Amino acid sequence: MRSLAHNPSYLQVTPLALVILLFLLFPVLTILVVSFWDFNAYQLIPDFIFENYQFLLTSDVTLKAYLKTFFYAFTTWAITLGLGFTLAYYLAFYIRSPLLQSVLFVLCTVPFLTSNIIRMISWMPLLGRNGMINSALQQLELIDAPIEWLLYSDFAVVLAFVHLYALFMVVPIFNSMMRIDRNLMEASMDAGASALQTVFQVVVPLCKSGIAIGSIFVVTLVMGDFITVRLMSGGLSASVGVLIHNEISLLQYPAAAAGAIVLLLTVLLMLSILFRFINIKKEL
Amino acid sequence: MQINKGSVELVGVVKRYGDKLAVSEINLAIAGGSYCCLLGPSGCGKSTTLRMIAGHEAVSEGDILLNNRNVTDLPPRRRGTAMMFQNYALFPHLSSLDNVAFSLKIAGISKADRHARALEMLQLVNMETYADAFPDNLSGGQQQRVALARALINQPEVILLDEPLSALDPFLRVRMRTELKRIQQQLGITFIHVTHSQEEAFALADSVVVMNNGCIEQIDNPQGIFRTPRTAFVAGFIGGHNIIEGRLTGAGLQISQARTLALQTVPAPHSGGDQTQVSLRCDHIRVSPRPFDNAQALPLQVESVEYQGSYVHVRTRSDDGLQLSIHQPDADYLQAPLYPGDPAYVGWHPEDLNPLQPPAAHA
Numbered sequence: 001m002r003s004l005a006h007n008p009s010y011l012q013v014t015p016l017a018l019v020i021l022l023f024l025l026f027p028v029l030t031i032l033v034v035s036f037w038d039f040n041a042y043q044l045i046p047d048f049i050f051e052n053y054q055f056l057l058t059s060d061v062t063l064k065a066y067l068k069t070f071f072y073a074f075t076t077w078a079i080t081l082g083l084g085f086t087l088a089y090y091l092a093f094y095i096r097s098p099l100l101q102s103v104l105f106v107l108c109t110v111p112f113l114t115s116n117i118i119r120m121i122s123w124m125p126l127l128g129r130n131g132m133i134n135s136a137l138q139q140l141e142l143i144d145a146p147i148e149w150l151l152y153s154d155f156a157v158v159l160a161f162v163h164l165y166a167l168f169m170v171v172p173i174f175n176s177m178m179r180i181d182r183n184l185m186e187a188s189m190d191a192g193a194s195a196l197q198t199v200f201q202v203v204v205p206l207c208k209s210g211i212a213i214g215s216i217f218v219v220t221l222v223m224g225d226f227i228t229v230r231l232m233s234g235g236l237s238a239s240v241g242v243l244i245h246n247e248i249s250l251l252q253y254p255a256a257a258a259g260a261i262v263l264l265l266t267v268l269l270m271l272s273i274l275f276r277f278i279n280i281k282k283e284l
Numbered sequence: 285m286q287i288n289k290g291s292v293e294l295v296g297v298v299k300r301y302g303d304k305l306a307v308s309e310i311n312l313a314i315a316g317g318s319y320c321c322l323l324g325p326s327g328c329g330k331s332t333t334l335r336m337i338a339g340h341e342a343v344s345e346g347d348i349l350l351n352n353r354n355v356t357d358l359p360p361r362r363r364g365t366a367m368m369f370q371n372y373a374l375f376p377h378l379s380s381l382d383n384v385a386f387s388l389k390i391a392g393i394s395k396a397d398r399h400a401r402a403l404e405m406l407q408l409v410n411m412e413t414y415a416d417a418f419p420d421n422l423s424g425g426q427q428q429r430v431a432l433a434r435a436l437i438n439q440p441e442v443i444l445l446d447e448p449l450s451a452l453d454p455f456l457r458v459r460m461r462t463e464l465k466r467i468q469q470q471l472g473i474t475f476i477h478v479t480h481s482q483e484e485a486f487a488l489a490d491s492v493v494v495m496n497n498g499c500i501e502q503i504d505n506p507q508g509i510f511r512t513p514r515t516a517f518v519a520g521f522i523g524g525h526n527i528i529e530g531r532l533t534g535a536g537l538q539i540s541q542a543r544t545l546a547l548q549t550v551p552a553p554h555s556g557g558d559q560t561q562v563s564l565r566c567d568h569i570r571v572s573p574r575p576f577d578n579a580q581a582l583p584l585q586v587e588s589v590e591y592q593g594s595y596v597h598v599r600t601r602s603d604d605g606l607q608l609s610i611h612q613p614d615a616d617y618l619q620a621p622l623y624p625g626d627p628a629y630v631g632w633h634p635e636d637l638n639p640l641q642p643p644a645a646h647a
Contacts, residue, residue, distance in 0.1 A: 183370070183371060184375060186360075186367070189359070189361070190340070190361065190367045190387075191361065191386050191390055191438075192360075192361030193390045201389070202375060206376065206377055208377075
């Protein structure tokens, strides 16, 4: 209490601290506690056992799911980065009129006016076995049989991820690009750099924070996803999220909790590696 | 030092933005190894002209020659010019040393080599102790030195400076001005410097190019510009001049029925009539509360008196419309002070009336 009287700023951070405590820390702690409980087909038994983790960390299924999740996360990250950087570059440096810039920027966000599920489902009539792409190709007699890998495949999953999350990459990169002094581009050209050299020597280093923030969004979203993987792979692929979801459906809460804790630690580890390379605090 | 190295020539250069004419057909020859200032108000086309020489702005018509080599369509780096930008445009993610070495890195020179050469350049501008500092941690003057070193590293024949001193505080501005001149003379390369400050242009330039509305109003050395401004715009822009308008008659310049000023040289009449203008330096007018030899017969009236230190600024006018600003030496003022409302007898040598040309025709 003494410090509170001396330093009223503690009082000022109390509301936020309470919110974080109640809605973030408390649930996570609950999950952590439950992950050590025992369970059988119909009940949870408070306990302190390591079997959930033991099973999780030695299972082949977990390893496969993690590899699959890493594959989705990496592929989606790479594609959204390429796409996001190019789009942001075009918006920031090629569109001269600020009005057109904001109009195009808003246009980028239009898909976000519909829900995730609807945006995913809307791919199905396009990609399905008898969908628009397959029937069009067949009518043009370019293919004899429908292409099977368009839907319910890794391709479909990554496509949906890119569609869902590309904007999370565009916005922060666009934001950091808009802060680049245009004279720097000319200074770079004056030094003899080609357009491509200017991009890699000047624009990319100055967009590092935007790229990092976008990467955090995309990677964490993909790592934690289960609905996209289930819908777009037709249940054929399992990511870590899908595994956890399955366990919850079977009322195996302690196992699901253990899975969630391991996933959380994995993502935190990935982020801490990222922060090692880029000082985000400096840029905010 | 070769005389011709780094000479720049603009032949009929025009710049249009859509329908708007930014620079209208200018011809300009800048001697190699000289310090040239493009002087004019904002929007007069001086920066556009500089950027066209640098290659950052396409030329609509005309040619730009460097060392008698046509560089109109060459990219910036292949012209042998280097630009120093108004806000210096240092790369915030690179240290001073890497900023200076940037173009060498682009050229694919090894790290050790380019750092050695960059350090040499930083030494030239007395910034070697800040080699590892990032631009954000440097003051305006230090950033400018780094920017200058970066411009110099490729041994350009021409350095282009876009308002290089405008971001500095007045004290630093004067110091950097001296520094710029020192480096220019030490290296003997051409400096083309855009500024809106006539003080800066006079202090630095071998030749001053006064621009207005996309046209060149006058090219001369600073003395020539100040002693014999060619047009009313030049006389007004550099300041310290009265512009007197009148009708040209056999006796001289007629201001009113009663007042005609004798002229040494007869100016060209402005198009459309015999109206013409002359300029008269404020500090070449003698003023006194009492008549004196060679004074104008009709006195003016003192409107205001401002003490300025080395001189006193006396504003006078007469009923016939003649208005004169006078810089009176403070010793004269102290001997016979003038007060607002006093009659002011004024006089000057007839050759001090400098005939002005009509403004350059705008295409």
